[in-house]
Amino acid sequence: AQSVSQHNHHVILSEAASLELGCNYSYGGTVNLFWYVQYPGQHLQLLLKYFSGDPLVKGIKGFEAEFIKSKFSFNLRKPSVQWSDTAEYFCAVNGDSWGKLQFGAGTQVVVTP
Amino acid sequence: DAGITQSPRHKVTETGTPVTLRCHQTENHRYMYWYRQDPGHGLRLIHYSYGVKDTDKGEVSDGYSVSRSKTEDFLLTLESATSSQTSVYFCAIKGEGGNNEQFFGPGTRLTVL
Numbered sequence: 104a105q106s107v108s109q110h111n112h113h114v115i116l117s118e119a120a121s122l123e124l125g126c127n128y129s130y131g132g133t134v135n136l137f138w139y140v141q142y143p144g145q146h147l148q149l150l151l152k153y154f155s156g157d158p159l160v161k162g163i164k165g166f167e168a169e170f171i172k173s174k175f176s177f178n179l180r181k182p183s184v185q186w187s188d189t190a191e192y193f194c195a196v197n198g199d200s201w202g203k204l205q206f207g208a209g210t211q212v213v214v215t216p
Numbered sequence: 217d218a219g220i221t222q223s224p225r226h227k228v229t230e231t232g233t234p235v236t237l238r239c240h241q242t243e244n245h246r247y248m249y250w251y252r253q254d255p256g257h258g259l260r261l262i263h264y265s266y267g268v269k270d271t272d273k274g275e276v277s278d279g280y281s282v283s284r285s286k287t288e289d290f291l292l293t294l295e296s297a298t299s300s301q302t303s304v305y306f307c308a309i310k311g312e313g314g315n316n317e318q319f320f321g322p323g324t325r326l327t328v329l
Contacts, residue, residue, distance in 0.1 A: 112256075137317060146306065147259075147320040193258055201266060202247050202310045203274065204318060206258035 105130050107196050109207035117215050118186055124179040124210050126194030135197040136177040137204070138168055142190045150192075153177065164188070189214045219243050220321035222307050228327045235294040237324050239307030241287075247310040248290040249318065250274075250282065252303040259306060265290055297328045 110125035128134065138150040151162025158170040168179045177194060194207040219242030229235050239248060247266055251259040251274075261274030263282040271282050279301060281293045294301055304325050308318040 107258075139320075146322045149317050149319075152317050195259075201264060201272075202316070202318065203249070203261055203264060204251075204259070204308075206251075206260070208256055208258045 105196075105198065105205055107194055107205050107207040109192075109194050109210050111210045112208065113211045113213070115213045115215065116184060119183050120214075122179075122181045122184045122188070122212065124192055124194075124212070126177045126179065126207055128175050128177070128194075128196045128205075130175075130196055130198040130205075132198060136168075136170060137195040137197070138162065138166070138177075138179050139193045139195060140190045141193065141209075147193065150179070184212075184214045186214050186216050188212060220307060220309055220319060222305075222321040222324050224324060225322065226325045228329065229297050230329050231298055232296050235297050235326065235328075237292045237294075237305055237307075237326070239290045239292070239321055241290075241309045243309055243311070243319075244287060245309040245311050246287075247312075247318075248284065249308040249310070250280075250290065250292045251306045251308065252276065252301075253306060253323075254303050262292065262305075294326075294328075297326075299328050302326060302328045 107128045136153040139147040153160045153170045161167045191209045193209045195204040221240045223238045249264040250262040253259045260276045265271045265284045283291045306323045307321040310318045
C-alpha cells in the first residue's frame with residue numbers, strides 16, 4: 104500500500120536553531136512531492152513542491168527540501184527558525200493523474216523565543 | 217489566496233442527522249477534493265471530483281456522499297452523522313495539468329454529539 108511517513112510528531116526548538124523534518128514515502132513510479140504548513144487555526148498553505156528537475160527545491164519563508172529518489176525521501180529544512188514558524192507541517196505525495204494527495208501524519212513544530 | 221470558500225465554518229449536530237457541507241470555488245478549476253483532518257492522521261481523502269457529475273471515492277469514503285452539479289460547487293453529505301465523523305473538513309481545488317498543486321479552503325469544523 105502507498106504510504107507517507109513523517110518521522111517526528113512533535114519538535115520543540117529555540118529560535119535561530121536549524122530545523123529538519125523527515126518525510127519518506129512508498130510509491131512506485133513517478134511522484135510529485137509537497138510540503139504544506141498549517142499555522143494555528145488556519146488552512147493549509149503550500150511551502151514548496153517538487154515535480155522534476157533540480158532535487159533541491161526552495162520554497163517560501165526560507166524553507167527548502169531535498170528529494171532523494173534512492174531513499175524515497177523528501178526532507179524539509181530551514182537553517183534558522185523563527186517564533187512565527189510554529190505550526191504543523193505536512194508532507195504529501197501525489198502519484199496519479201487525478202492529483203490525489205496522500206499525506207503524512209504531520210509534525211507539530213513549536214519554536215520557543 | 218485561491219478563491220475557495222466553505223460553508224458552514226462550524227457546525228454542531230446530533231448523531232443520526234444528515235449534514236451537508238459546501239465548497240465553492242471561483243477559479244473554474246476542474247479538480248476538487250474533500251479531505252478530513254484528524255490528529256495523528258494528517259489529512260485523508262474522502263471523495264474527489266474531476267468534472268461536473270464526475271466523482272470518485274477516496275481513502276475514507278464510507279458514510280459520505282458527494283455531488284457536483286456545477287463546476288464551482290462540490291457538496292459533501294454525511295448521510296447519517298456519527299461521532300466518528302467529528303473532524304475538520306477541508307476542500308481543495310487543483311488546476312488542469314500535472315504541474316499544479318492543490319489549494320485548500322478554510323475548513324469546516326464539524327462536531328457530532
